[in-house]
Amino acid sequence: MFDLSRRQFLKLSGATAATVAVVELGFNPNEAKAQANEYKIARASTTPTICPYCSVGCGILVHVNEEKNDVLYTEGDPDHPINKGSLCSKGTSIRQLYTSDRRVEKPLYRAPGSSEWVEKDWDWTLNKIAEKIKKTRDESFVERENGITVNRTEAIASLGGAALENEECYLIAKFMRGLGATFIEHQARI
Amino acid sequence: MTTKYAKLVDTTRCNGCRACMVACKNWNDLPVDPEEFKGSYQSHDKCGANTWNMLTFTEHVAEGNRFEWLFRHTACFHCTDAACVKVCPADAMHFTEFGTVNTNYDKCIGCGYCVQNCPFGIVELETHTDENGTEYELAQKCVMCVDRLREGDQPACVEICHMDALIYGEKADMEALAEERLAEIKERFPNANIYNPVGVEGTQTFYLLAEPPSVYGLPENPRVPLSATVWKDYAQPLGKAMLGVTTMAVIGGYISNKLFNKDDHGADEGEESNE
Numbered sequence: 001m002f003d004l005s006r007r008q009f010l011k012l013s014g015a016t017a018a019t020v021a022v023v024e025l026g027f028n029p030n031e032a033k034a035q036a037n038e039y040k041i042a043r044a045s046t047t048p049t050i051c052p053y054c055s056v057g058c059g060i061l062v063h064v065n066e067e068k069n070d071v072l073y074t075e076g077d078p079d080h081p082i083n084k085g086s087l088c089s090k091g092t093s094i095r096q097l098y099t100s101d102r103r104v105e106k107p108l109y110r111a112p113g114s115s116e117w118v119e120k121d122w123d124w125t126l127n128k129i130a131e132k133i134k135k136t137r138d139e140s141f142v143e144r145e146n147g148i149t150v151n152r153t154e155a156i157a158s159l160g161g162a163a164l165e166n167e168e169c170y171l172i173a174k175f176m177r178g179l180g181a182t183f184i185e186h187q188a189r190i
Numbered sequence: 191m192t193t194k195y196a197k198l199v200d201t202t203r204c205n206g207c208r209a210c211m212v213a214c215k216n217w218n219d220l221p222v223d224p225e226e227f228k229g230s231y232q233s234h235d236k237c238g239a240n241t242w243n244m245l246t247f248t249e250h251v252a253e254g255n256r257f258e259w260l261f262r263h264t265a266c267f268h269c270t271d272a273a274c275v276k277v278c279p280a281d282a283m284h285f286t287e288f289g290t291v292n293t294n295y296d297k298c299i300g301c302g303y304c305v306q307n308c309p310f311g312i313v314e315l316e317t318h319t320d321e322n323g324t325e326y327e328l329a330q331k332c333v334m335c336v337d338r339l340r341e342g343d344q345p346a347c348v349e350i351c352h353m354d355a356l357i358y359g360e361k362a363d364m365e366a367l368a369e370e371r372l373a374e375i376k377e378r379f380p381n382a383n384i385y386n387p388v389g390v391e392g393t394q395t396f397y398l399l400a401e402p403p404s405v406y407g408l409p410e411n412p413r414v415p416l417s418a419t420v421w422k423d424y425a426q427p428l429g430k431a432m433l434g435v436t437t438m439a440v441i442g443g444y445i446s447n448k449l450f451n452k453d454d455h456g457a458d459e460g461e462e463s464n465e
Contacts, residue, residue: 086352092212
């Protein structure tokens with residue numbers, strides 16, 4: 001075993017006791033380590049948007065990590081006159097509209113009489129909608145009623161959503177009037 | 191003494207929308223905690239490792255057969271005399287510069303003392319798995335979004351609240367505001383009170399309650415558990431002092447031995463030692 005003299009033994013005991021004492025009495029090497037709690041959105045790019053859910057139209061800031069194409073955080077826009085930074089629980093969850101794995105990313109089509117949804121591309125979908133609008137308008141267009149020119153269709157209606165801006169609403173209204181639609185409505189009237 | 195900051199929860203303003211819960215999960219990237227429907231609008235029984243704040247929905251019949259549906263945003267109270275900080279053997283639970291209580295995950299050893307000693311049952315352990323597949327536990331709870339506070343932001347739950355039921359600011363200002371609000375609502379809620387328990391020297395999440403704390407399931411006078419106080423404030427310092435005394439005795443013994451007993455005891459061995 002160790003060949004310790006009395007003196008060496010005492011020195012060793014003293015050193016051990018001193019070390020233990022220093023450690024136990026509060027010196028902690030971890031203390032010096034800075035706590036790296038990085039601010040999550042420090043390097044994010046921020047885009048203002050409007051909440052798509054209800055008709056109040058709250059302003060939302062979307063913080064995006066552009067490299068990873070990921071939404072890091074969404075919050076109420078403090079500069080927005082409607083909500084001044086606050087949001088409801090549904091608006092707060094808007095981040096999941098993008099990040100959820102259950103998000104629908106392609107147009108789905110269910111043919112009349114079918115019980116199956118089929119994935120379609122956007123070209124096909126937009127053409128299909130255009131075809132249907134044209135067909136419906138041609139079939140239902142009324143040019144004259146009681147001797148008065150009316151040029152309208154009562155078979156098409158338009159319902160605007162809360163995510164639409166003023167300018168988009170203007171264009172939609174113009175387009176619908178062009179088609180002859182008279183039932184033009186917007187969710188913000190509820 | 192640094193300035194303390196606090197979150198005032200005005201339960202009489204809360205409309206139970208739960209935006210604070212969603213905002214908390216959103217900012218802190220916490221996973222879902224799915225729960226079964228239990229016959230109430232309340233989503234969770236209590237705060238947990240992944241649900242740092244939640245709303246309790248209490249159905250209460252007040253005086254005059256008047257029905258009140260009481261909402262309370264509940265999260266870590268950030269006690270001034272925090273039991274979790276007191277009992278933590280790894281110094282993981284600590285006070286921040288805002289007077290709030292935070293966990294340092296690098297230091298946390300998952301012992302669970304904080305879970306056992308929290309007077310409000312807030313802290314919970316969560317099991318994580320590292321890259322080698324080894325499981326380890328961490329104590330998790332509301333951190334009052336300390337990373338946001340350091341950037342000058344408000345906590346996520348406060349920022350999102352559209353009823354101003356959650357307000358964050360200097361503790362003194364919040365206490366004054368709470369008194370002001372209490373005077374305003376006293377007529378409608380005669381039992382209204384401010385819940386800022388003195389047993390833990392006040393909390394940094396404190397409440398304006400419409401009814402007595404017991405109605406909300408809160409302890410009337412929460413305290414740091416006696417066992418924690420005895421162990422940490424008396425037994426352990428005494429133990430450390432004893433260690434110091436022992437060390438001094440060893441050193442003293444060594445010196446006295448060297449000075450006075452050299453000829454009697456140390457001589458024969460001393461000559462052979464090769465220092």
